[in-house]
Amino acid sequence: MRYVWDPFVRIFHWSLVVAFAIAFLTHESEWHRVIHVNAGYTAGTLIVARIIWGLMKTGYASFHAFPFNPLHAARYVWQILRGSARPTIGHNPAGSFIIYALLGTGLLTAATGFLVYNDGWLIDDPELLQALHFYAAWGWLALIATHVTGVITESILHRENLIYAMFTGIKHDVENSERCEDDENVSRETLNVFARWTMGLKRIYKTYIAINSANKKMYRIIEDNDAVNTFGVQQEGDGKSVGENLDTEIAANPETKTNPKEQ
Numbered sequence: 335m336r337y338v339w340d341p342f343v344r345i346f347h348w349s350l351v352v353a354f355a356i357a358f359l360t361h362e363s364e365w366h367r368v369i370h371v372n373a374g375y376t377a378g379t380l381i382v383a384r385i386i387w388g389l390m391k392t393g394y395a396s397f398h399a400f401p402f403n404p405l406h407a408a409r410y411v412w413q414i415l416r417g418s419a420r421p422t423i424g425h426n427p428a429g430s431f432i433i434y435a436l437l438g439t440g441l442l443t444a445a446t447g448f449l450v451y452n453d454g455w456l457i458d459d460p461e462l463l464q465a466l467h468f469y470a471a472w473g474w475l476a477l478i479a480t481h482v483t484g485v486i487t488e489s490i491l492h493r494e495n496l497i498y499a500m501f502t503g504i505k506h507d508v509e510n511s512e513r514c515e516d517d518e519n520v521s522r523e524t525l526n527v528f529a530r531w532t533m534g535l536k537r538i539y540k541t542y543i544a545i546n547s548a549n550k551k552m553y554r555i556i557e558d559n560d561a562v563n564t565f566g567v568q569q570e571g572d573g574k575s576v577g578e579n580l581d582t583e584i585a586a587n588p589e590t591k592t593n594p595k596e597q
């Protein structure tokens with residue numbers, strides 16, 4: 335038994351399935367265009383986040399662990415047909431190939447959808463954009479069908495329920511499986527990446543606070559200078575302006591002059 339798919343991968347996967355399903359089911363109706371567009375943006379954002387996750391040191395989720403290699407993919411399919419394919423702990427070579435195609439086509443579908451929707455921005459050819467979006471979306475559907483067929487075939491062939499593993503993150507047949515280069519403890523890897531992200535965010539937050547307080551100080555100095563120039567209002571030792579309660583003073587004694595310096 336081994337923990338293979340971190341929470342990010344599992345949440346990403348099933349959210350992408352839902353986003354795709356909503357975008358596809360709403361594509362025909364003008365009424366549902368807003369839902370379609372938002373589901374499409376969600377799918378695009380999820381894919382971008384997954385690409386960032388894959389570029390980091392994230393164990394089995396890292397792109398290092400399942401390289402894009404069409405030759406290995408073809409050889410793996412051939413081995414499956416001959417019945418000599420060995421299971422892989424992470425993504426097998428054929429699955430990896432389809433996953434890159436799925437990520438690429440998904441991104442293309444969202445990007446062409448964006449261009450169709452914002453007609454005239456960047457490319458001013460609605461017919462070309464509609465055709466591109468149409469082929470990207472249907473091409474993506476064809477790849478998904480291949481992907482699901484592959485997942486079911488692999489699950490039956492190697493007696494490992496891959497769909498269940500995408501929910502739990504755990505795979506069982508570890509002894510007979512091919513290992514990947516980055517065969518690390520996934521939970522530790524994920525924690526490391528989250529820790530690095532948290533440190534980065536903390537640093538950004540601290541910088542923001544420092545800039546904000548410097549900005550406020552600067553604003554206060556400018557405001558005080560303006561007050562001195564306009565009303566002749568001066569600062570007292572405790573930082574309070576002389577004549578701060580001018581309105582109340584004037585209301586109590588209308589004879590009082592507005593500029594305390596003139597009194």
Ligand code: HEM
Pocket residue numbers: 343346347350351352354355384395424425426429433436437440478481482485496497498500
């Ligand atoms: C909108 C449809 C789908 C898309 C776009 C999609 C996309 C993907 C992607 C990108 C991955 C790689 C996961 C990663 O490393 O982050 C993946 C893996 C996987 N998907 Fe899907 N998927 C879809 C539908 C499904 C469905 C319906 C099932 C279940 C029947 C499924 C089962 C799996 C499994 C089991 C894996 C892991 C495969 C392995 O063990 O190597 N997917 N999918």
Ligand code: HEM
Pocket residue numbers: 354357358361362370371373374375377378440443444445446447448449450451464467468471472
């Ligand atoms: C990523 C998931 C998406 C999928 C699966 C998808 C799928 C589709 C499909 C199948 C069509 C019908 C194409 C046709 O019959 O001509 C369509 C149309 C459309 N989609 Fe998407 N789409 C997605 C994302 C988006 C996004 C992100 C936007 C906008 C920001 C968008 C905007 C549109 C528009 C405006 C149309 C109507 C095009 C026309 O006038 O024919 N889509 N989409």
